[in-house]
Amino acid sequence: MTGAQPRVAVVTGGSRGIGRAIVTRLAADGCAVVVGYAGHGDLADEAAAAVQAAGGQAVAVRADVTDERAVATLFDTARETFGGVDVVAHAAGQLRLSPVADLDLTALDELYRTNIRGTFAVAQQATRVLRPGGALITFSTSVVGLAFPHYGAYSATKGAVEALTMVLARELRGRDVTVNAVAPGPTATDMFLDGKDEQTIARLAAQPPLERLGTPADIAEVVAFLAGPHGRWVNGQVVRANGGII
Known part of the structure; x- marks a missing residue:
């Protein structure tokens, strides 16, 4: 309708990679x-500026997801700036690779703080403020199954995110809010590519029947579906967006 207020999306980890692609895709659907x-405040500002240049509304807000006060401020800013919250896509996360026997437990604590505590x-903030018709999308990984x-x-840590997501979907009964997790397979982001040689990347790219790595845009399309009107009957699910890798 003419004059209708846009839906409002909060995207964590929105400065680059999958989060950046989600920002662009949800803005294209008309979300503020x-x-x-x-980190990467310059890239976050670029992401917001790109949305604005395309005629949309966006603002960049610094918020470390491990700090609940910063997260509260992030959501307060969304409501103060745009009037409410309709979509939350929690793409912020951290990856560490190591055999279990060799992992420094300090690294495990950091993963826990970002991936579990941060989620x-x-x-918590999302479930308190999401309006009817809203959607919360968390992020797992297809590696949980692989x-x-x-x-x-x-x-x-991502298995814990899946468990939390299923509980949240049931706790929000009667609110008309969906809660789902997206579990990407190998996706060409800086976080995924870091530290991998060309042979390893080629091997991973060959595993899906579609014989390529996913792209941030591939994952953003799944998020847009879950956040939009056509995804309203999908709730309490883990969507493994991985090109069919088994």
């Missing part, structure tokens, strides 16, 4: 977007 970031902090070596700590 709050670009949450912990919990964002989910059980790749060296991904033990990362997979463990």
Whole structure:
């Protein structure tokens, strides 16, 4: 309708990679977007500026998801700037690779704080403020099912995210809010590519029947579906967006 207020999306990890692609995609659907970031403020500003240049509304807000006060401020800014929150896409996360036997437990603690505690902090705010018709999308990984070596700590944290997501979907009964997790397979982001040689990347790209790595845009399309009107009957699910890798 003419004059209708846009839906409002909060995207964590929105400065680059999958989060950046989600910002662009949800803005294309008409959402006003709050670009949450912990680092790379210049890239977050670029993401918001690109949305504005295309005629949309966006603002970049620094918020480390491990700090519940910063997360609360992120959501307060969304409501103060755009009037409410309709979509939360929690793309912020951290990856560490190591055999279980060799992992420094300090690294495990850091993964826990970002991937589990951070998801919990964002989910708390989301469940308190999401309006009817809203959607919360968390992020897992297809590695939870694939059980790749060296991904033990990362997979463990993302398995916890899946469990939390299923509980949230049931706790929000009667609110008309969907809660789902997206579990990407190998996706060509800086976080995924870092530290991998060309042979390893080629091997991973060959595993899906579609014989390529996913792209951030591929994952953003799944998020847009879950956040939009055509995804309203999908709730309490883990969507494994991985090109058919088994």
